Amino acid sequence: MKKGVMRPGHVQIRVLDMDEALKHYTDLLGLIETDRDDHGRVYLKAWTEVDKFSVVLRPAEEPGMDFMAFKVVDEASLQQLEKDLADHGVEVEQVPEGELKDCGRRVRFNAPSGHTFELYADKKYTGKWGITEVNPEAWPRGLDGMKAVRFDHCLLYGPELAATYDLFVNVLGFYLAEQVLDGDGTRIAQFLTLSTKAHDIAFIHHEEKGKFHHASFYLETWEDVLRAADLISMTDTSIDIGPTRHGLTHGKTIYFFDPSGNRNEVFCGGDYNYPDHKPVTWQAEQLGKAIFYHDRVLNERFLTVLT
Amino acid sequence: MGIGCQVTNRTTGDSFTCTEGQSVLKAMEQWGVKCVPVGCRGGGCGFCKIRVVEGEYECGKMSRAHAPPEAIEQGEVLACRVYPVTDLTIECLEPSAPGETSEQTTTRALR
Numbered sequence A: 001m002k003k004g005v006m007r008p009g010h011v012q013i014r015v016l017d018m019d020e021a022l023k024h025y026t027d028l029l030g031l032i033e034t035d036r037d038d039h040g041r042v043y044l045k046a047w048t049e050v051d052k053f054s055v056v057l058r059p060a061e062e063p064g065m066d067f068m069a070f071k072v073v074d075e076a077s078l079q080q081l082e083k084d085l086a087d088h089g090v091e092v093e094q095v096p097e098g099e100l101k102d103c104g105r106r107v108r109f110n111a112p113s114g115h116t117f118e119l120y121a122d123k124k125y126t127g128k129w130g131i132t133e134v135n136p137e138a139w140p141r142g143l144d145g146m147k148a149v150r151f152d153h154c155l156l157y158g159p160e161l162a163a164t165y166d167l168f169v170n171v172l173g174f175y176l177a178e179q180v181l182d183g184d185g186t187r188i189a190q191f192l193t194l195s196t197k198a199h200d201i202a203f204i205h206h207e208e209k210g211k212f213h214h215a216s217f218y219l220e221t222w223e224d225v226l227r228a229a230d231l232i233s234m235t236d237t238s239i240d241i242g243p244t245r246h247g248l249t250h251g252k253t254i255y256f257f258d259p260s261g262n263r264n265e266v267f268c269g270g271d272y273n274y275p276d277h278k279p280v281t282w283q284a285e286q287l288g289k290a291i292f293y294h295d296r297v298l299n300e301r302f303l304t305v306l307t
Numbered sequence B: 001m002g003i004g005c006q007v008t009n010r011t012t013g014d015s016f017t018c019t020e021g022q023s024v025l026k027a028m029e030q031w032g033v034k035c036v037p038v039g040c041r042g043g044g045c046g047f048c049k050i051r052v053v054e055g056e057y058e059c060g061k062m063s064r065a066h067a068p069p070e071a072i073e074q075g076e077v078l079a080c081r082v083y084p085v086t087d088l089t090i091e092c093l094e095p096s097a098p099g100e101t102s103e104q105t106t107t108r109a110l111r
């Protein structure tokens, strides 16, 4: 967080059918609807999140990710980051306050990987959902489905990982927690973080720009991941793989798809790190084990099925 | 009809039954047939693109990137979003249309 970029703030995901999507993200994942706007967008949050929304669904003819945003500690840091981005040669777009309801101004830019990112300092603080701020209970009643705890990270596929690393590490203040290196020492996967989490954002090398691999939501326990798998079967939701464990980050996970084909993950556990830790390295020859620790082979879908 | 529609893949010779309201891809998976690649099953990733050469069907929502109107006109659709109305004959498409997942990505080469 050394440049004032604090944490993942929101992700805007395109969906083909809003009713189906909403059922998936609320009834199955357990997110809570907090607002809607005249663009047809629906705003959602997970119950432990303190701000008004973390997931925005937008009706569109092509699924995928519009942008992911990170919250910055304050306006002064945002102004400094804007300057730093410009000095780095990054074109910055201003998105006015209120373009997303109850969100302050956003600074939008594209990464060399072809993805759009935003920084913002203000969003309406609504507190954790369903529990009081003082003497809070352990959890709220009335949560649905998987009862997702928080929006945790995204994994994105695109080219120019080195330039993207430079932007995220040297301009935005992320640090490298884990990586996959090929035989020449070229980084083909980079897991970047602002915190002690194993990743706040991750990239895997892919020729086509701007592809969306998954948005991930945190669950507390392995039992919760198994219960998520049960719910995926009960609702006949499209499953990708799991429950299993990742080698990278060692998180325990399950992947599935929303009704528009965007991949979701729910996971628990995983490694922690601090900025003084050396990055964990996986060799590309061990990519199968790095991704799926138990199967030790990649399924075709993991590398090619993207939105 | 009652028992459903017969779907025949003329590229691979596979044939299976699709019940009412079931997509071609779902029926294929249920029968344990592997003649069309399975991706997201949501009309989003384009992995299961096929060409319908004969028969009538309805389509669910599909990503415009993978099933633009011109393609749909040619019967090039995503099997996960194809609901047969009559018996269907389908065929496989060559995997890499321009703009789709390229064969020469580094990640793929590594496998």
Ligand SMILES: [Fe+2]
Residues within 6 Å of the ligand: A153, A154, A155, A214, A216, A265
């Ligand atoms: Fe993940």
